[in-house]
Amino acid sequence: MSTATIDAVSIPLPARPGPGQRYLRETALLVKRxxxxxxxxxxxxxxxxxxxIIFTLLFLYVFGSAINIPGIRYQDYLLPGLVGQSLAFGVIxxxxxxxxxxxxxxxxxxxxxPVTRMSVITAEVIGQVVEQILGLTxxxxxxxxxxxxxxxxxxxxxxxxGLVLLGLTAFTWFGVLMGMVARSSEAMQGIxxxxxLPLSFLAGTFVPIEGMKTVPRIIGEWDPLSSFVAAMRHxxxxxxxxxxxxxxxxxxxMVGWCVLIIAICVPLALRKFRTxxxx
Amino acid sequence: MTVTYSQHHECxxxxxxxxxxxxHELAVVTDRLTKRFGDFTAVDEISFSVATGSVVALLGPxxxxxxxxxxxxxxxxxxxxxxxTVCGHDVEKDGDAVRSLMSLTGQFAALEDNLTARENLVLxxxxxxxxxxxxxxxxxxxxDRFDIGEFRDQLVKxxxxxxxxxxxxxxxxxxxxxxxxxxxxxxGLDPRSRQxxxxxxxxxxxxxxxxxxxxxxxxxxxxxxxxxxxxxHGKAVATGTPADLKAQIGDxxxxxxxxDVAGLDALAAALRVQDFDMTVTRERRVLSIPAPRQxxxxxxxxxxxxxxxxxxxxxxxRRPTLDDAFLALTGHPAESATDVDTELDSVRExxxx
Numbered sequence: 001m002s003t004a005t006i007d008a009v010s011i012p013l014p015a016r017p018g019p020g021q022r023y024l025r026e027t028a029l030l031v032k033r034x035x036x037x038x039x040x041x042x043x044x045x046x047x048x049x050x051x052x053i054i055f056t057l058l059f060l061y062v063f064g065s066a067i068n069i070p071g072i073r074y075q076d077y078l079l080p081g082l083v084g085q086s087l088a089f090g091v092i093x094x095x096x097x098x099x100x101x102x103x104x105x106x107x108x109x110x111x112x113x114p115v116t117r118m119s120v121i122t123a124e125v126i127g128q129v130v131e132q133i134l135g136l137t138x139x140x141x142x143x144x145x146x147x148x149x150x151x152x153x154x155x156x157x158x159x160x161x162g163l164v165l166l167g168l169t170a171f172t173w174f175g176v177l178m179g180m181v182a183r184s185s186e187a188m189q190g191i192x193x194x195x196x197l198p199l200s201f202l203a204g205t206f207v208p209i210e211g212m213k214t215v216p217r218i219i220g221e222w223d224p225l226s227s228f229v230a231a232m233r234h235x236x237x238x239x240x241x242x243x244x245x246x247x248x249x250x251x252x253x254m255v256g257w258c259v260l261i262i263a264i265c266v267p268l269a270l271r272k273f274r275t276x277x278x279x
Numbered sequence: 280m281t282v283t284y285s286q287h288h289e290c291x292x293x294x295x296x297x298x299x300x301x302x303h304e305l306a307v308v309t310d311r312l313t314k315r316f317g318d319f320t321a322v323d324e325i326s327f328s329v330a331t332g333s334v335v336a337l338l339g340p341x342x343x344x345x346x347x348x349x350x351x352x353x354x355x356x357x358x359x360x361x362x363x364t365v366c367g368h369d370v371e372k373d374g375d376a377v378r379s380l381m382s383l384t385g386q387f388a389a390l391e392d393n394l395t396a397r398e399n400l401v402l403x404x405x406x407x408x409x410x411x412x413x414x415x416x417x418x419x420x421x422x423d424r425f426d427i428g429e430f431r432d433q434l435v436k437x438x439x440x441x442x443x444x445x446x447x448x449x450x451x452x453x454x455x456x457x458x459x460x461x462x463x464x465x466x467g468l469d470p471r472s473r474q475x476x477x478x479x480x481x482x483x484x485x486x487x488x489x490x491x492x493x494x495x496x497x498x499x500x501x502x503x504x505x506x507x508x509x510x511x512h513g514k515a516v517a518t519g520t521p522a523d524l525k526a527q528i529g530d531x532x533x534x535x536x537x538x539d540v541a542g543l544d545a546l547a548a549a550l551r552v553q554d555f556d557m558t559v560t561r562e563r564r565v566l567s568i569p570a571p572r573q574x575x576x577x578x579x580x581x582x583x584x585x586x587x588x589x590x591x592x593x594x595x596x597r598r599p600t601l602d603d604a605f606l607a608l609t610g611h612p613a614e615s616a617t618d619v620d621t622e623l624d625s626v627r628e629x630x631x632x
Contacts, residue, residue, distance in 0.1 A: 011413045013454060022408075029405050037393035040434065105389035109450070112353050113406050114379035 019116060026119035027126070030110065034127025038134070047093045048135025052082050053142055059206050060146060067207060072239060079143035080150075080236045081205035084229035086136055087167040088200055091175040092192035093135075094128040098179025099188045121176070121273050128172045129165075136164065150236040160235045163254060167228060170258040170265075177269040203229045209243050222246070227253035306331045306458045306489040307352060311361035314347050321347040323513035324361060329458075329491050329506075331366075334484055336504035337493040344513040345493035346386060349460050352491070353383040365458055381458040382451035386466060389447065392436035396427050396446045399435055403450045421449040425479075441472030448479060459483060461492040465499060477502065497605070511609045525599045527608065531573050532599075533580045535566045536592040549587045555580070570596060 016022065038044065056078065059067075064074045101107050101124065110120045140148075152160060182188040202209075202216050203225035209217055220226055221244035230241040230250035246253035307329035314322040322344040329335045337345045350356040352363050354374040362369060368376040390399045400421055404414040422431050425445045430438050435446060444464070451459065464480070465473040480503055484490055494500050500507050501521045509517040509524065517524060537543040543564050550557060550566070558567045570576035577596045584594060 011409065011417060014408050014410065014413075016408060026406060029402065033391060033394065033402055036398070037391065040393040104392065105385055106391050108355055108385060109389035109403075110406070111355055112378060112381075112383045113403070114375055114408075115406050 023116045023119050026115045027122045030123030031126045049138045052086050052139040075147040076237050079148035080232035081229045084232040085200040085205045087171055087228055088196050088225050090132045090171040094172045094175025095179035095188040096185040098176045099182050099185040125172050125176055129168050132168050152236055156235055166258045170261040173265040174261055177265045180272045199223050199225050205229050224257045304331045307365055309363040312358055312363050313360045315359045320513050325515045327508045331489050332487055334490045334504045335506045336500035337508050337510050338500040339510035343510045345510055346462055349462050382456035383460045384447050384451045386462045390435045395432050395434055397431040404453045407453050425449040441468055458489045463493055517608045531570045532597055533568045533570045533577050534597050535594050537564045538590045542589045546589045
């Protein structure tokens with residue numbers, strides 16, 4: 001330390017490439033940082049894995065024994081529903097991680113460097129999406145081990161994965177926005193569960209909406225999550241739900257909701273990210 | 280807007296050339312810089328400048344607005360009104376150029392907790408634009424210079440506060456910045472780590488780095504800075520060299536420290552009879568008498584004390600301290616550093632706004 005001299009190694013800064021090239025390079029570096037931290041704190045993945053596993057076991061082996069849905073094995077009813085529910089829980093995971101990053105000061109450090117600011121938020125979103133994908137893969141794997149048999153072909157599989165990625169992207173942007181607005185990751189978790197949990201129960205995840213009493217049935221029919229759950233089930237098992245327009249046309253509805261969420265959340269998140277900054 | 284990213288910035292030429300520095304070569308200029316959060320004015324029309332190659336300290340108690348000020352200069356927070364420039368580049372219009380000229384080490388070491396010390400340094404170096412090979416060389420050199428070798432492969436969350444601050448400082452010096460901003464560089468550090476930070480800072484200054492630091496320690500500002508901007512409730516209440524500020528609060532005085540409180544009371548009574556003005560601080564058993572004639576007053580007081588026969592520990596001529604300056608200029612003493620938590624909360628609050 002006493003020998004601290006400044007130019008012990010003096011390597012001139014390389015010429016700066018154009019903004020587009022810099023954006024890609026910086027995003028890649030920052031995504032790598034997010035991914036590396038996942039392997040360092042695997043328990044962080046528990047948010048996206050333990051919960052679906054508990055729901056799977058609870059409904060498959062405890063409540064499931066009393067649930068009889070005509071025309072479909074309960075595994076095949078439950079698992080696509082849980083995938084839909086997990087998409088929505090992504091809001092909470094992404095929001096908590098974002099709130100953490102923003103309060104820890106590490107985002108400020110990146111923002112005080114001469115890096116393109118879009119790369120910081122892009123990397124934040126990509127890192128979260130990857131984390132959610134890992135969680136979903138595990139959930140699906142456990143589901144298959146417990147007897148879930150999706151009935152889609154190759155095309156259907158692509159459709160399923162495509163819809164999942166679209167949903168993840170939408171909910172992650174939503175979560176990143178919420179994480180920047182929330183004051184702490186604890187607040188984010190509290191608010192998130194208070195909203196997402198009831199909506200996911202009413203969305204036909206575990207039992208069909210048609211059989212619910214009037215009030216929950218009407219909420220369920222218009223609950224955006226219902227279209228996600230119905231779309232997952234429609235693509236993976238070929239089933240059709242009944243009730244509102246959105247559950248009868250689940251794929252169009254799900255794509256519509258996703259586009260709407262992205263159209264609202266992306267500009268708001270970018271604005272929120274910029275308003276705290278000068279240039 | 281085109282920015283040249285070679286090493287030849289306006290400020291850089293000042294170090295390389297042989298011409299002596301002149302007054303208009305300013306690394307930082309703020310002009311009525313203001314930041315409001317709703318109804319709360321955190322920074323209230325602060326104007327100051329930092330000459331290239333100099334060290335300026337923003338000195339003030341918790342919550343005075345120091346951190347908000349440097350966050351605006353570092354382009355992390357947009358000013359509500361007023362302007363700030365770094366080497367002539369406006370922080371709002373030309374943020375990218377500002378960021379390429381300066382480095383900020385925040386109050387809370389901003390590192391990725393779940394990466395090792397080395398991985399953090401490599402990431403910061405690569406984000407500056409270096410390729411893998413050069414980044415490895417630069418990082419190894421930083422690890423050497425900042426004595427990080429011992430814990431280079433430990434996750435940052437598991438190292439001590441002093442070690443963490445070293446990594447943070449190293450991360451700020453990947454590229455030698457024209458302007459280094461240190462926000463409370465030694466808050467919460469043990470005395471040894473504080474000395475280490477101070478000696479690093481002195482080395483950097485000797486190399487020609489312009490330094491703007493914030494501190495709530497009067498001793499630190501006195502120790503490191505050539506110019507002090509005293510900040511209170513978002514306003515710059517005084518500016519000057521440490522000696523200027525001391526001069527502003529007036530004269531020398533004689534401090535007499537008695538052996539016990541009974542002696543203090545007896546001495547005060549005896550001297551009062553002889554028409555000495557005085558202030559008595561019972562907690563420290565100190566009696567202070569103004570000494571505008573310095574040595575003459577000192578000997579007069581010393582004789583008077585000796586004549587009373589009351590035992591004393593010390594009779595000394597004192598120059599005013601920065602603590603006295605703060606009291607004289609702001610009407611209240613500098614708050615102690617014990618409630619760092621309040622500051623921590625208020626900074627987090629700012630970060631969210």
